[in-house]
Amino acid sequence: MLFDALTLQLGYNAALVALGASALGLAAGVVGAFLYFRKRSLVSDAVSHATLPGLALAFLAMVALGGDGRTLPVLMLGSALSAWIGLLVVSWLTRRTRLREDAAIGAVLSVFFGFGIVLMTVIQSMQSGRQAGLDGFLLGSTAGMLRNDAIVIAIGGVLVLAVVWLLRRPLLLTAFDEGFAEVQGINTHRLDLALMTLVLAVTVVGLKIVGLILIVALLIIPAAAARFWSDNAVRVVLLSGVFGAVSGHVGAALSATAPSLPTGPIIVLVATALFTVSMFFAPGRGVIAGMIRHARMRGRVDGI
Amino acid sequence: MAYEASMTEATLAGSPFVVRGLTVAYDAEAVVQDVDMTVSAGSMTAIIGPNGAGKSTLLKAALGIVRPLAGAARFWDAPLAQSRRRIAYVPQRASVDWDFPTRVIDVVLMGLYQELGLFRRLSARHKQAAMACLERVGMQDFAERQIGQLSGGQQQRVFLARALAQGADLYLLDEPFAGVDAATEAAIIAVLKSLRDEGRTVVAVHHDLSTVAQYFDHVFVINRHRVAEGPVVEAFTQTTLDAAYGGRVRLSD
Structure with missing residues (x-):
């Protein structure tokens, strides 16, 4: 049954979900690698949590206008807007106050998420608007995924990858040496905003499949796992994309084999498994390789 | 002072690097105050001064890495934006993460960013x-090496090689000799002198007062304000050092 799921033969919906999830994983892995190089992985946590109020407000706005509150593109737009505001607040707090980025991230994450939860509670108590399933965006819910949803996700992923490819040189240069990049004429502040916008795009695209709480895992874990295998930035980026895509595909397939397995969390668990294997068994930077090196070194020192 | 009187408008216009009225503040404290600096073409200038005197900040503000409160730098009488291709900047070695996944040759290729776009x-x-x-810089055997495996001196040479790759006319270096061994220091100064001999201009933040006269032909002495500027024989004196370091250092003969 798992084999059927992996080879997309477990029904139309399962195949859609698996394809969408691997496209999302690929985009998240690639963007996440640049985020990891820039040492800004945690900003993605603030961005993703900051989507919730926008998501809820978009729903409320659609219901107020008399429509179905769950139209995906509109929900994505609302999420993107509020995540963008959250991002600007983090950026502003870090630049204009003495707050460090970690504190700014914590503040934005909790305030936005708290506000979003309040709005969600209001929505749950409403009588109309077909709010059932809206809380699926917290942890991902693929049960009712439509062909159009999958297309939106795929197009979003392709756009994100195209922009990353375009900006690959300045992104790497800035991640390694910000001062040098500035002197080359790269506006590093604007480039950072561009990178965060890509993160935002991945988050919004991933709302349906992984949900806003766990998308951060798909942005961080594949990159962290890939780093164990290579000292070459380009290879780390590619491998991170592959890890992300494999996590998405295998996770979606696994969750399709049983009715109650949630897709998002399973995808994250698959990514975590890849990370664990990488951490222990990667040659060079892996834990076991390091232990062997250390033991050999000790043997040599003792032998003298 | 004498060197200012001898400075004509012609040398000013031809100068590769001129700073006027530069003031930089972190929070409420001015780190660089109303500094003027004029570097003559083809010279090799040491920026010296005590810790916290604003040496690195002066370079960073001139290059737009730090935003100045007032004043600006001009390069060949043009703003920075029009001169980037002719300027190579070597940041402090400690300012980057040497565990970054990249090889030596890739770092040097970063120097070609202007050309590659x-x-x-x-x-x-x-x-x-x-x-x-x-x-x-004597690092050809390390081209494929992961940068994390380099010693401090080797890292500094790689940074210098990246600057060389830019093919610039003005080299601005921030403490190129910090934490490097004597062999690397000699290798770096040899390269810098060869650049000067090719007619290029070199400006370096420098800490070791005992080598100033040996390595450089001009000095710029700063302690938040400009203290002195000019050829080593004129500006690198006990009087200017007393003014900058508060009488704590003696110039040995």
Whole structure:
């Protein structure tokens, strides 16, 4: 049954979900690698949590206008807007106050998420608007995924990858040496905003499949796992994309084999498994390789 | 002072690096105050001064890395934006993460960013150019090496090779000799002197007062304000050092 799921033969919906999830994983892995190089992985946590109020407000706005509150593109737009505001607040707090980025991230994450939860509670108590399933965006819910949803996700992923490819040189240069990049004429502040916008795009695209709480895992874990295998930035980026895509595909397939397995969390668990294997068994930077090196070194020192 | 009187408008216009009225503040404290600096073409200038005197900040503000409160730098009488291709900047070695997943040759190739831009493909010619720069600093055997495996002195040489790859006319270095061994220091100064001999201009933040006269022909003495500026024989005196360091250092003969 798992084999059927992996080879997309477990029904139309399962195949859609698996394809969408691997496209999302690929985009998240690639963007996440640049985020990891820039040492800004945690900003993605603030961005993703900051989507919730926008998501809820978009729903409320659609219901107020008399429509179905769950139209995906509109929900994505609302999420993107509020995540963008959250991002600007983090950026502003870090630049204009003495707050460090970690504190700014914590503040934005909790305030936005708290506000979003309040709005969600209001929505749950409403009588109309077909709010059932809206809380699926917290942890991902693929049960009712439509062909159009999958297309939106795929197009979003392709756009994100195209922009990353375009900006690959300045992104790497800035991640390694910000001062040098500035002197080359790269506006590093604007480039950072561009990178965060890509993160935002991945988050919004991933709302349906992984949900806003766990998308951060798909942005961080594949990159962290890939780093164990290579000292070459380009290879780390590619491998991170592959890890992300494999996590998405295998996770979606696994969750399709049983009715109650949630897709998002399973995808994250698959990514975590890849990370664990990488951490222990990667040659060079892996834990076991390091232990062997250390033991050999000790043997040599003792032998003298 | 005498050197200012001798400075004509012609040398000013021809100067590769001129700073006027530069003031930089972190929070409420001015780190660099109303500094004027004029570097003559083809010279080799040491920026010296005590810790916290604003030496690195002066360079960073001139290059737009730090935003100045007032004043600006001009390069060949043009703003920075029009001169980037002719300027090579070597940041402090400690300012980057040497565990970054990249090889020595890739760092040197970063020096070709202006030429490559977003789209141009990396060709064999670019790699040869980068290798030639590594040879010039004696690091050709390390081209494929992961940068995390380098010693401090080797890292500094790689940074210098990246600057060489830019083919610039003005080299601005922030403490190029910090934490490097004597062999590297000699290798770096040899490269810098060869650049000067080619008619290029070198400006370096420098800490070791005992080597100023040996390495450089001009000095710029700063302690938040400009203290002195000019040829070593004129500006590097006990009087100017007393003014900058508060009488704590003696100039040995």
